[in-house]
Amino acid sequence: MFLVGLTGGIASGKSTVVRCLVEDLNCPIIDADVIAREVVLPGTRGWRKIKDNFGSEILYSNGELNREKLGQIIFSDEKKRKVLNSITHPEIYKAILWKVVKYFLQGHRFVVLDLPLLFETKKILPYTTFTVVVSCNEEQQLQRLMARNSYTKEAAEIRIKAQMSLAEKCKLCTHIIDNSGTIESTEKQVKLLYQEFSMCKAFWKLRIIVAFCATSLLGLGLFLCHYLMT
Ligand SMILES: CC(C)(COP(=O)(O)OP(=O)(O)OC[C@H]1O[C@@H](n2cnc3c(N)ncnc32)[C@H](O)[C@@H]1O)[C@@H](O)C(=O)NCCC(=O)NCCS
Numbered sequence: 001m002f003l004v005g006l007t008g009g010i011a012s013g014k015s016t017v018v019r020c021l022v023e024d025l026n027c028p029i030i031d032a033d034v035i036a037r038e039v040v041l042p043g044t045r046g047w048r049k050i051k052d053n054f055g056s057e058i059l060y061s062n063g064e065l066n067r068e069k070l071g072q073i074i075f076s077d078e079k080k081r082k083v084l085n086s087i088t089h090p091e092i093y094k095a096i097l098w099k100v101v102k103y104f105l106q107g108h109r110f111v112v113l114d115l116p117l118l119f120e121t122k123k124i125l126p127y128t129t130f131t132v133v134v135s136c137n138e139e140q141q142l143q144r145l146m147a148r149n150s151y152t153k154e155a156a157e158i159r160i161k162a163q164m165s166l167a168e169k170c171k172l173c174t175h176i177i178d179n180s181g182t183i184e185s186t187e188k189q190v191k192l193l194y195q196e197f198s199m200c201k202a203f204w205k206l207r208i209i210v211a212f213c214a215t216s217l218l219g220l221g222l223f224l225c226h227y228l229m230t
């Protein structure tokens, strides 16, 4: 099975790419942002640790995490961001591992993992065969983030600065999806890339069949040698 790491910057268009992969191509996806929400649901270990470290003022009266408030704290304070990461990331990686195993057991041989911090944390990087960065220019990223979340320019900028820049990520990846044009143009690139990965999948199947045949022939050869010599 091979893993494709999909990443990018905040609001660079990862979810837009994922939507196309799921809805148009029926591709198996693991979304780290969804998992990140699941591991801090009220009553979970992650939730308890956040409450212990950041205090009850970080919760709504019904016990749910006030994500906006926590976001304001951690994006403007690197130390506190590290504390939150040290609580959530081990839980997130465990859940990712289980999902990979589940997809493998279901017979999938190629899974896309949408992980915003793929290059920042590097934990999953060694297990990826390909890494795809969804990119756009800095001004578009800023404008799209401000528009989507109704953030001020300052709030959007501190969130962008909390991550490695898109330009740096583009240097580290194996493939780039340029999301600076229309959504249709992005979808075209996603479909082409999906075809490329699917061909890779076929190539791996072929390698496994060839390896199996070669091992069987070798075994048969050894058996015949042994049979003829005794
Ligand atoms: C701080 C939180 C509560 C803010 O929640 P909010 O609903 O406003 O944002 P959401 O979770 O949708 O994240 C939006 C984007 O912010 C960026 N982001 C989130 N957490 C981080 C982080 N710790 N460091 C840098 N960027 C981050 C990612 O690009 C993500 O796609 C939340 O992001 C969180 O719990 N973060 C810690 C877990 C984490 O690292 N998630 C990233 C995926 S592994």
Ligand SMILES: Nc1ncnc2c1ncn2[C@@H]1O[C@H](COP(=O)(O)OP(=O)(O)OP(=O)(O)O)[C@@H](O)[C@H]1O
Residues within 6 Å of the ligand: 008, 009, 010, 011, 012, 013, 014, 015, 016, 017, 033, 116, 144, 145, 148, 179, 180, 181, 182, 183, 186
């Ligand atoms: N090509 C595009 N043209 C115009 N708007 C776009 C384009 N791609 C994405 N957007 C818009 O930009 C915003 C950010 O896109 P999206 O939510 O896909 O980013 P993301 O990388 O998943 O963000 P996050 O890191 O917060 O999860 C959304 O409002 C989306 O509709």
